[in-house]
Amino acid sequence: MKKTMYEKIWDAHLVHSPENGTPLLYVDRHLMHEVTSPQAFEGLKVAGRKIRNPHSILATMDHCIPTINRDSISDPIGRKQVETLAHNCAENGLNLYDMSNQNNGIIHIVVPEHGFVHPGMVVCCGDSHTATHGAFGALAFGIGTSEVEHIMATQTIQQKKSKTMQVVVNGQLPEFATAKDIALAIIGKIGTAGGTGHVIEFAGQAIEELSMEGRMTLCNMAIEAGARAGLIAPDEKTFTFLKGKEFAPADEYWEQAVEYWKSLRTDEGAQFDKVVTLNGADISPLVTWGTSPEQVLPVDQPLPDPAQMSDLIKSQAAINALKYMGLQPGIKLTDVSIDVVFIGSCTNGRIEDFRQAAALLKGKKVAPGVEAIAVPGSYPVKIQAEKEGLDKIFIEAGWQWREPGCSMCLAMNGDNLKPGQRSASTSNRNFEGRQGKGGRTHLVSPAMAAAASVAGKFVDLRHWK
Ligand SMILES: CC(C)[C@H](C(=O)O)[C@@H](O)C(=O)O
Numbered sequence: 174m175k176k177t178m179y180e181k182i183w184d185a186h187l188v189h190s191p192e193n194g195t196p197l198l199y200v201d202r203h204l205m206h207e208v209t210s211p212q213a214f215e216g217l218k219v220a221g222r223k224i225r226n227p228h229s230i231l232a233t234m235d236h237c238i239p240t241i242n243r244d245s246i247s248d249p250i251g252r253k254q255v256e257t258l259a260h261n262c263a264e265n266g267l268n269l270y271d272m273s274n275q276n277n278g279i280i281h282i283v284v285p286e287h288g289f290v291h292p293g294m295v296v297c298c299g300d301s302h303t304a305t306h307g308a309f310g311a312l313a314f315g316i317g318t319s320e321v322e323h324i325m326a327t328q329t330i331q332q333k334k335s336k337t338m339q340v341v342v343n344g345q346l347p348e349f350a351t352a353k354d355i356a357l358a359i360i361g362k363i364g365t366a367g368g369t370g371h372v373i374e375f376a377g378q379a380i381e382e383l384s385m386e387g388r389m390t391l392c393n394m395a396i397e398a399g400a401r402a403g404l405i406a407p408d409e410k411t412f413t414f415l416k417g418k419e420f421a422p423a424d425e426y427w428e429q430a431v432e433y434w435k436s437l438r439t440d441e442g443a444q445f446d447k448v449v450t451l452n453g454a455d456i457s458p459l460v461t462w463g464t465s466p467e468q469v470l471p472v473d474q475p476l477p478d479p480a481q482m483s484d485l486i487k488s489q490a491a492i493n494a495l496k497y498m499g500l501q502p503g504i505k506l507t508d509v510s511i512d513v514v515f516i517g518s519c520t521n522g523r524i525e526d527f528r529q530a531a532a533l534l535k536g537k538k539v540a541p542g543v544e545a546i547a548v549p550g551s552y553p554v555k556i557q558a559e560k561e562g563l564d565k566i567f568i569e570a571g572w573q574w575r576e577p578g579c580s581m582c583l584a585m586n587g588d589n590l591k592p593g594q595r596s597a598s599t600s601n602r603n604f605e606g607r608q609g610k611g612g613r614t615h616l617v618s619p620a621m622a623a624a625a626s627v628a629g630k631f632v633d634l635r636h637w638k
Pocket residue numbers: 208209236299300301302315583
């Protein structure tokens with residue numbers, strides 16, 4: 174039988190499939206951060222159980238950590254979570270990149286930096302953006318805290334089999350369209366529930382041409398399309414990225430691994446439950462205008478008029494979103510001014526993102542009144558950027574150059590929007606209050622964010638000097 178990549182990984186990890194119950198899958202890698210792990214450790218302790226495979230775990234601190242004044246966490250809950258993770262990792266002999274560790278950063282950024290996830294693995298983390306690691310051809314998905322405990326104890330997880338969806342992006346992207354724009358274009362087309370119950374495999378020329386960073390950006394946002402996970406077939410780029418990394422197979426195991434990884438591709442003629450096709454050339458630089466990533470438009474298009482929408486649910490959602498965002502139907506985003514710009518997060522906090530932004534910022538200045546914050550996704554990203562002099566470009570343009578962490582992506586660490594403030598943000602979620610109570614988030618690519626910081630409003634990069 175011809176199989177999709179998802180089915181191949183599934184079959185290779187199926188431990189038990191009871192006739193009337195939920196299948197049990199083997200878990201290769203378990204990623205952790207401070208927010209969703211404390212109760213799991215506690216539960217394990219109460220049950221008197223040990224961690225079955227400590228080597229399968231990699232932990233970091235990311236959500237609650239400050240990006241300035243690193244040594245003081247003012248929020249008592251955040252401080253407790255960070256301290257508890259440190260204690261639990263020490264007690265159980267786990268590999269932790271704590272705040273002072275030179276490998277510290279956002280979990281979905283640091284894991285690939287060390288080659289901890291390989292093609293064909295099953296990867297879990299108490300975090301929805303675990304989908305990021307699908308960029309390597311690994312089945313990676315977010316789990317709840319009780320499942321974190323289950324995996325620690327048994328190295329397995331109960332999982333219902335998902336349906337399969339293929340999203341094909343044909344042809345090449347135009348200039349200034351990025352992986353972020355592909356993600357937003359897909360979500361704009363299929364909606365935030367479009368992928369529900371499915372694992373999406375991204376394919377087509379535009380996907381193959383993405384760098385590993387771009388593939389991570391895209392798979393990261395599969396979750397915002399409602400999917401269980403995103404997948405991209407591993408290829409030479411994947412292998413080159415992994416080769417020589419700390420946790421990558423070495424010596425004679427490397428060749429064996431690559432051979433296996435090559436076998437993971439979806440078989441020619443395998444059937445997906447659903448296929449969606451986009452034309453790469455049609456993807457423009459996009460900006461979200463509402464409070465859901467599906468409320469998105471090319472930057473040069475006027476905002477929709479809810480009165481003209483035939484779908485009543487969408488129309489009501491648009492009315493609510495425009496009200497919250499303080500915007501009117503028919504206006505253009507290029508006329509909308511912004512207060513804060515944020516480049517960072519596990520979606521767009523990688524080196525390539527800072528390179529793209531710096532290329533646009535060189536020799537320019539942030540518009541008066543705009544606060545612009547660059548938060549590298551990890552110390553390795555920060556160090557690399559500094560080696561290339563990117564930090565200087567940001568700082569000379571008037572940006573703040575911070576320490577790594579989730580930061581203003583979800584505003585748990587004190588970096589947040591004030592009520593009514595409007596941001597151009599490279600993160601992944603724009604629901605009400607995501608970046609701070611009353612804050613208004615517009616999701617964009619790093620290039621779009623950089624240009625917005627200079628213009629003080631959204632700009633169409635295709636006509637920007
Ligand atoms: C804190 C964590 C559980 C959460 C997630 O799962 O996504 C966070 O990372 C987010 O992006 O909202």
